[in-house]
Amino acid sequence: MTAARIDRPEFAALTPGVSEALIALGKAVNASGLPKDLQELIKIRASQLNGCAFCLQFHLNVARDLQVPAAKLDLLATWREAPVYSERERLALAWTEALTLAPQGGADDALYERALAEFGAATLSFLTAAVAGINAWNRIAMALRFSPPLRPGA
Numbered sequence: 001m002t003a004a005r006i007d008r009p010e011f012a013a014l015t016p017g018v019s020e021a022l023i024a025l026g027k028a029v030n031a032s033g034l035p036k037d038l039q040e041l042i043k044i045r046a047s048q049l050n051g052c053a054f055c056l057q058f059h060l061n062v063a064r065d066l067q068v069p070a071a072k073l074d075l076l077a078t079w080r081e082a083p084v085y086s087e088r089e090r091l092a093l094a095w096t097e098a099l100t101l102a103p104q105g106g107a108d109d110a111l112y113e114r115a116l117a118e119f120g121a122a123t124l125s126f127l128t129a130a131v132a133g134i135n136a137w138n139r140i141a142m143a144l145r146f147s148p149p150l151r152p153g154a
Contacts, residue, residue: 006144008054025133032126037068041076041089042096042127043134048077049100052138057148059134091118092127099131 012019029039040063047055063073072089075082079093095115098107107115115124140146 002145004145004147008141008146011140011144011146022133022136025129029126029130029133032123034123034126034130037063037066038089038092039130040066040068041072042092042131044073045076045079045093045096046100046131046134047138049097050135050138050142052142053148054141054146055134055138057150061149088118091115095124095127096131099128100135 006014008019030036040059043059044056044063047059060073069084071082071084075084076093079085079090085093091111091114094111095107098105098111115127119127
């Protein structure tokens with residue numbers, strides 16, 4: 001395992017207001033009513049795509065605490081082929097991938113129209129903010145090599 005350059009508590013201490021701003025973004029998304037289990041699926045998927053060990057482990061822990069079915073966590077990297085996801089989850093995951101992999105094409109008009117029809121403008125805006133937030137955390141955690149948070153007893 002690669003040693004942390006700067007770990008999460010030190011980052012928070014060195015950058016007053018930054019962690020709090022990202023946490024506030026997450027609280028705003030939570031207050032929107034976007035289901036927490038769906039938020040965790042998109043955070044895990046973005047973290048997989050970005051290769052962020054800290055965020056991947058952190059959000060797997062949260063998802064397990066929320067009792068997200070194990071099959072949804074186990075098959076997330078192959079969600080297109082797995083029958084365990086609802087159409088709403090599939091659209092959220094497609095939106096997450098499009099935004100996370102924006103340099104490879106981004107969200108086309110067809111995906112936007114499907115997501116807008118499913119979520120509505122406000123919820124899609126909060127979903128977009130959630131994807132932006134996890135991508136910000138991924139880049140910070142990866143650059144500074146935050147140590148992945150182990151579950152108690154692990």
